[in-house]
Amino acid sequence: MKFKTQLILIPILCISTLLFGVFTSNGQSYTQNExxxxxxxxxxxxxxxxxxxxxxxxxxxxxxxxxxxxxxxxxxLPQFEAKASYLRYSNLSVYEDGLSERNSAPRYPTPNEASLGLEGIFNVYSGGRIKAIQEQQSVxxxxxxxxxxxxxxxxxxxxxxxxxxxxxxxxxxxxxxxxxxxxxxxxxxxxxxxxxxxxxxxxxxxxxxxxxxxxxxxxxxxxxxxxxxxxxxxxxxxxxxxxxxxxxxxxxxxxxxxxxxxxxxxxxxxxxxxxxxxxSIALNQSILKLTRSYNMPTLNLVTAYGFNYPNFLFKPAVDQMYAIGFVGIKAQYSISSLYQNKHKVAAAKWRLNRAEKExxxxxxxxxxxxxxxxxxxxxxxxxxxxxxxxxxxxxxxxxxxxxxxxxxxxxxxxxxxxxxxxxxxxxxxxxxxxxxxxxxxxxxxxxxxx
Missing domain, CATH: 1.20.1600.10 (Outer membrane efflux proteins (OEP))
Known part of the structure; x- marks a missing residue:
């Protein structure tokens, strides 16, 4: 019985010693570069x-x-936009009796047209839309x-x-x-x-x-x-x-x-x-405000000033450049928002409620x-x-x-x-x-x- 035990333990001892040599050699080679x-x-x-x-x-x-x-x-902030254009028109073709008779003449009073101007839009009221967007980005x-x-x-x-x-x-x-x-x-x-x-x-x-x-x-x-x-x-x-x-x-x-x-x-x-x-609650609150803002009218202050050529304000048109500007108020309201935005508002409310329960x-x-x-x-x-x-x-x-x-x-x-x-x-x-x-x-x- 003792002899059998020795036969079992000897190979275990040899394998263990061999594995230990491998482990220690790897460990020693690594620590040299640490x-x-x-x-x-x-x-x-x-x-x-x-x-x-x-x-x-x-x-x-x-x-x-x-x-x-x-x-x-x-x-x-107000939005300003500068615009400039130049157009060169071809001769005007006039047809009589179908396409059988064609007459050509230059555009009156000049074949050239140009404009240069500046436009500005300032939001006065939009139902809290801008504020909601700012709150959303802050969140x-x-x-x-x-x-x-x-x-x-x-x-x-x-x-x-x-x-x-x-x-x-x-x-x-x-x-x-x-x-x-x-x-x-x-x-x-x-x-x-x-x-x-x-x-x-x-x-x-x-x-x-x-x-x-x-x-x-x-x-x-x-x-x-x-x-x-x-x-x-x-x-x-x-x-x-x-x-x-x-x-x-x-x-x-x-x-x-x-x-x-x-x-x-x-x-x-x-x-x-x-x-x-x-x-998340704050974000859903801002989304709800933004969604509701589309049910509200918008009011903008608009202004423009520019140079135009030729002068089409007079009849007949005059071959001259003129400058003119304006200031006014522009109001808009989307009637379709009464039925198109209803379910979007409801969805925003449910998501806010979910965030609070969460x-x-x-x-x-x-x-x-x-x-x-x-x-x-x-x-x-x-x-x-x-x-x-x-x-x-x-x-x-x-x-x-x-x-x-x-x-x-x-x-x-x-x-x-x-x-x-x-x-x-x-x-x-x-x-x-x-x-x-x-x-x-x-x-x-x-x-x-x-």
Whole structure:
């Protein structure tokens, strides 16, 4: 039976050792070209807000919306139009008795005609149409600004996730390095016991497999650090070869649960989707005003002045240039708007009603989401305290099992289980600390504070 176990464990050990060599060689070749950059979490968030390409794209759209808003303001100004023309007429052909007799004569009083003038239109009243268009464009500008803030918050939340993930991975690397030292020392002691015929070859092989697995875990963690670092570097618009080292640790100061109560009391009214709903309501209100304006008459002040040639004001026409101008009022009303615009107004009202109901539904969902984060944050803080105690217990258990095993009072399986339990308890503490911070930043984003 022992011989069969040895046959199974030997190929596993060889494959594990080969894979570890591949992983470590790749990791070493990469780190030679890396640029090291130390960042705290706040520094990473500041850099993300200032350098991220997606945020810059949204800022460009915001500038475009601001330009459209300025253009809409110009609609209230008078419209002036300069006109100039020159025409050269052919001879006049006159036909009698069908097309059989044709007589030709020059155009009277001259074959030339020219005009040069300036026209102006000033809107006096249009049912609030211009104001509604300006309000609509102002809302679109606010939406573009909100998109920048929301994108910034989203990118910062993503950067927080990558940064805290790096903290978790660096701690895991530290824990795995410690476990590797324990595995190497344990294998050395077991080989000594085997030479003294205190343990079987199976224990030696099992310890070697355990050592190889830890080596593989360490190599895998180093690769995960490289991948996560690349993701964070791209997010911060840094070269992918940048090796980011977190200044903060999982044990960074965390806000108390009481501090998060202020965020709960906001009821999510500052959340990005709620602010977007407010802008949606304002946009639909301006659309309704604009639609209704087409039911109203328009009143414009018109004026013109120009030079004309020849003079057709006299009969017969005179071969001379004259200048003339006028000022007047032009009123228009579309009677067809009484029946053509009715359903458009009704559709605008329904869409406004939908936007108002949507905001109410989103407020309910947002409040539930924020309260859930508050509950989970309190739970995470409690889990941190429990895991801190578990580490001491798991460490004591490992020391006891190690003493028992090397005194032939316990099995190697029990010792390895104790080692894994100690390793897991340390990592669970880091996980709970990182999760608490992640919940806190999710809550900040959810309330529009990130």
């Amino acid at each position: 640029n090291v950059k130390q960042l705290s979490l706040e520094e990473a968030l500041t850099l993300a807000g200032a350098k991220n390409k997606w945020i810059d794209i949204d800022r460009t759209e915001e500038l475009a919306a601001q330009a459209d808003k300025k253009d809409a303001r110009l609609m209230a 679109k500008t606010n939406i573009a600004s909100l998109n920048v803030k929301e994108r910034s918050g989203s990118i910062k939340l993503q950067a927080t996730s990558y940064y805290l993930g790096l903290i978790r991975l660096y701690d895991l690397k530290r824990f795995t390095t410690d476990q590797l030292k324990r595995a190497e020392l344990r294998l050395k002691n077991i080989k000594t016991l085997y030479k003294n015929q205190k343990v079987t070859k199976s224990d030696v092989l099992r310890a070697e497999v355990m050592l190889s697995n830890v080596q593989l875990d360490l190599a895998s963690t180093e690769n995960d650090i490289r991948i996560s670092g690349q993701k964070l570097a791209v997010l911060l618009n840094l070269p992918q070869s940048t090796l980011i080292l977190p200044k903060d640790s999982a044990a960074m100061i965390k806000p108390s649960a009481d501090e998060l109560e202020a965020l709960v009391k906001t009821k999510g009214e500052g959340a990005f989707n709620i602010l977007r709903s407010d802008q 905001k109410e539904a989103q407020l309910d969902d947002k409040l539930q989401e924020i309260e859930s984060y508050y509950i989970k944050y309190s739970e995470a803080l409690n889990r941190i305290g429990v895991n801190q105690k578990s580490i001491q217990q798991a460490k004591s258990n490992y020391e006891i099992m190690s003493t028992k095993y090397f005194n032939q009072l316990a099995l190697l399986t029990d010792l390895l289980d104790a080692d894994n339990l100690f390793q897991g308890s340390r990592f669970n503490l880091v996980n709970s600390q990182v999760e608490a911070m992640m919940i806190y930043y999710r809550m900040l984003y959810s309330t529009g504070r990130l």
